[in-house]
Amino acid sequence: MTDRPLQLSRRALIGGIASSGGLLLSGCSDQQPPTYGNILRMGDNLTYNAQRLLLSRNALVTEYDRSQISSMPAIGTIDPARPDVGLHDPKGGEAYAALRHGDFADWRLKVEGSVNNPRSFSLAELKKMQSRTQITRHTCEQGWTAIAEWTGVPLRSVLAAAGVRPSARFVQFYTFDLMADGIDMVDALHPQTILAYGMNGRELPIGHGAPLRLRIERQMGFKSLKFLRRIVVTDKFDDLGRAGTIQNGWSWYNGI
Amino acid sequence: MTGASEAEANAGSRGHRLWVRLTHWLIAAAVLTLIYSGVTILMAHPRFYWGDVGNDLIQPLFEVPLGPNYHTIRYSAATPFFASPDGPVTADLLMAPWNQNSWARSLHFLAAWCFLAGLFAYLCLAFITGHVRRVLWPRRDELGRQNLWRDVRAHLRLPMPAAEPGPPYAILQKLAYTAVVLVALPLMFLTGITMSPAITANYPILLAIFGGAQSARTIHFFTFAFLAIFLLIHLVMILLTGPLRQVRGMILGK
Numbered sequence: 207m208t209d210r211p212l213q214l215s216r217r218a219l220i221g222g223i224a225s226s227g228g229l230l231l232s233g234c235s236d237q238q239p240p241t242y243g244n245i246l247r248m249g250d251n252l253t254y255n256a257q258r259l260l261l262s263r264n265a266l267v268t269e270y271d272r273s274q275i276s277s278m279p280a281i282g283t284i285d286p287a288r289p290d291v292g293l294h295d296p297k298g299g300e301a302y303a304a305l306r307h308g309d310f311a312d313w314r315l316k317v318e319g320s321v322n323n324p325r326s327f328s329l330a331e332l333k334k335m336q337s338r339t340q341i342t343r344h345t346c347e348q349g350w351t352a353i354a355e356w357t358g359v360p361l362r363s364v365l366a367a368a369g370v371r372p373s374a375r376f377v378q379f380y381t382f383d384l385m386a387d388g389i390d391m392v393d394a395l396h397p398q399t400i401l402a403y404g405m406n407g408r409e410l411p412i413g414h415g416a417p418l419r420l421r422i423e424r425q426m427g428f429k430s431l432k433f434l435r436r437i438v439v440t441d442k443f444d445d446l447g448r449a450g451t452i453q454n455g456w457s458w459y460n461g462i
Numbered sequence: 463m464t465g466a467s468e469a470e471a472n473a474g475s476r477g478h479r480l481w482v483r484l485t486h487w488l489i490a491a492a493v494l495t496l497i498y499s500g501v502t503i504l505m506a507h508p509r510f511y512w513g514d515v516g517n518d519l520i521q522p523l524f525e526v527p528l529g530p531n532y533h534t535i536r537y538s539a540a541t542p543f544f545a546s547p548d549g550p551v552t553a554d555l556l557m558a559p560w561n562q563n564s565w566a567r568s569l570h571f572l573a574a575w576c577f578l579a580g581l582f583a584y585l586c587l588a589f590i591t592g593h594v595r596r597v598l599w600p601r602r603d604e605l606g607r608q609n610l611w612r613d614v615r616a617h618l619r620l621p622m623p624a625a626e627p628g629p630p631y632a633i634l635q636k637l638a639y640t641a642v643v644l645v646a647l648p649l650m651f652l653t654g655i656t657m658s659p660a661i662t663a664n665y666p667i668l669l670a671i672f673g674g675a676q677s678a679r680t681i682h683f684f685t686f687a688f689l690a691i692f693l694l695i696h697l698v699m700i701l702l703t704g705p706l707r708q709v710r711g712m713i714l715g716k
Contacts, residue, residue: 245572246565246568246569246572247568248572249568249569249571249572249575250568250571252572252575253571253575257660257661261660261661261663261664262664265663265664266663267659267662267663268662268663268666268669270514274514274515275543275550276515276517276520276550277517277519277520277540277543277550277551277552278517278519278550278552279517279518279519279537279552279553279554279555280552280553280554280555281555282555284554284555284556285554291554291555291556291557291558343514343515343659343675345657345659345675346507346517347506347563347567348506348507348559348561348563349503349504349506349507349509349679350507350509350516350517350518351514351515351516351517351675351676352515352517353514353515354543405543406543406544406550407544408543411541411552413552413554414552423659423663424659424660424663425659425660426659454564455564455565456564456567456568457564457567457568457571460567461658461659461660461661462571462655462657462658462660462661
């Protein structure tokens, strides 16, 4: 799980540079976000491959001091059970309301797909694992920023516990609202990519994604999905259909 | 070819060289696209801050009265994060704000790649060929108060005499072009990438140089405003000095 996947994906990325550099192919490779012939998506892939090629994979974002923690709005879905704001999913919302009623004691995070031991984690199990606390800047695509302290378990520990296979290339996240999204293994295995259950020294508030949210610090805020319920590891790129970013007109990679 | 045209330029001959014309139009097309997509992005959050952080729950430095989100955003009551009620707070956004950033962001970065290619090619060629030193950089004697004042008055007298396209440039033109190509355009690129969490993870020095991601965003906006004013004056000067001949000069050379 250490070096081999990175080596292989680097080769795939160089192939990707060739294809998006020419702006010719419509994303034939199953290791690249599909472009559907859209020139904006070709530009997105150029940015993705250029950043993967030119930037260090392990560079850490700046971590701040506790005194620098700022106010931070909760936007998008602020409560999956509420039908009036955010991307409400009636079935997911109902399930979420029931779990919250029991203080998330029955909540489980499923981890499946390209792993040797598909399994689920309770909140208590995640909290027993080695935790990481980081004070980082959230950058929203709208233009605003906020600094907060996040406590959680590194995603790579969870993936290792599920026995992620060497063929794994992407990690997809499913939530209690209508959003789903994915990241590549470079971001998934990054030490600052955590599954956070605590914010600013307390339990994660509902508006910020209780009981568990992703923190992926080198991309725009909306990639840090809230209200997680399921993680699926894949060997190929999955655009996640109507729930994903690409078919909604957004870039899949948002490092800028 | 380069040797001949350099000799012509030194002899005071007029006209634009081929590489100047090519990079001019590439950068012009990219900048127009960047302005269009950039204003769309600004409309999602028309508030500006200084430092590392800034959002709807933080007092802005100033706001731009632009678009449907100006003064229309509604939040729930604020909840403090810590025991102190004066400390940082959170609140829930109770609406879906106007947001076209899906295509606007992707278009902005696609145009930014074209802009970067054009600017990089221009600056390399401008320094290698001596274009900066010979055509753009003001000589010391040109910076005298009398010469500056004479050029200002020349720009205020109407009708303006029709001008030959291309260099040599008078002092105000030299100052304007130098400020745009050596300061404003590179500054747009640098403040732009300072807003990227992936790039600043690698180069945190960018955050130190501009004083934070929000400061970089604010400088990005003011530099845009400077470039927009330059563009306006640039177009007016072309209209006043024989537009057909000027545009022809930038396409065909003379």
